Amino acid sequence: MSNDTYSCFADFKKAEGEKSFHITCEMENRSRTYAIIAPHGGMIEPGTAEIAKSIAGDDLSFYIFKVISKSKPDIDPHITSTNFDEPKCLELLENTKTILAIHGAKDPKDTPKERVWVGGNLRVAFETHLKEMLQSLGFLVEINPKFTGNSPKNICNRGTSRQGMQLELTKSLRDKIKDDPDLLSKFTDAVRTAMMLTYPVN
Template identity: 40%
Template sequence: MDERPRGIPLSVRGSVRGHETIAGMGRYRSFRQLTRHGRPGVDFVIRFRPGRSGVLIMAPHGGAIEPGTAEIAEAVAGGNHGFYSFEGLRRRSNGELHITSTCFDEPTAMRAASACRTVVAVHGCKGFEPFVQLGGRDERLKDRVRKALEKRGFKVTEDPRLPGRSARNICNRGTTGMGVQLEVSAGLRKAMFQGIRQASAARPTEVFLQFVEALRGVLALV
């Protein structure tokens, strides 16, 4: 798999807009279907790094599909948790590469998830206001994530349209069958990076660092 060097400045492809489409609007219903029309290294790239903690942090709609999500996931994973991202590389129409979470069956992602106890999936959702929506079947971990983020001043909600409770959802594909889904609003992602509207060299802000630190603190106890 492609391994981009970690660290900052980060590369955030595409732009984040408050009217970003809600999850589930992609054209393809499986990875196999997507590969009939999309080429690795041209339309998308897959990055994977195994961890040693039994926790996988993933961004199934990274790159220009949901900008900023891969950077968040990679920073939260750090050097001890597993990291996976599927990233759109196109100049336009990256939304077509969005495979909804219950249909996301890219083989590397499936193997990585099934080898871990806990999967945390980072997504992007629409919204000008800065907020995070939690989903997934791991209620205990969701509660701890909520408290940690709220303690640092982040607004945390839940959206019945994005519950993340299906057993087929990629966040629930770990060995426990329970994971957490984070939907990070366009407004919050914009606040996390300086220059996120540019195609390169977006730098993380203090908001990004606080968000990542909160999640890493929770996951250190999983």
């Protein structure tokens, strides 16, 4: 996850209007309990959109915000999770109990490079379930103090329950998953199961 380049969606749209980059939004409202979102998809945090859609499958709500092209390579079109206010996304949040946000992070300096950093207000329980579900795949699952995602303004905590989950997936992990459809399926099935164990339907 990067720092803010734009403070809100209005600033973002103004920059897009100046042809700095081109964005798309994709949303399916299928469930009032779970929504999987990737607010930094496409060229911002590559691979997060595809992972989010795979977790959602055919029955859960999802929201994807993607930058699909930009005119200058040094542009970083990024709105942090606490400031993200794209209208379609806010509408989904207001009608969904819990949110799972998928983000991309830089690789750590030490090994292993493939890491899953768990955040959100439900991070402690989510970490426990996710470690169990991902054990067979050998990915390191942990809570990173830099990405706790515990702010009430964080997009993952803005569902109606105010209890959400967040994943920061390192670049090496995302690269490994995107090149292996079978691994993508196993990974996202495990995340989906852990999410539902963390926030079960009453």
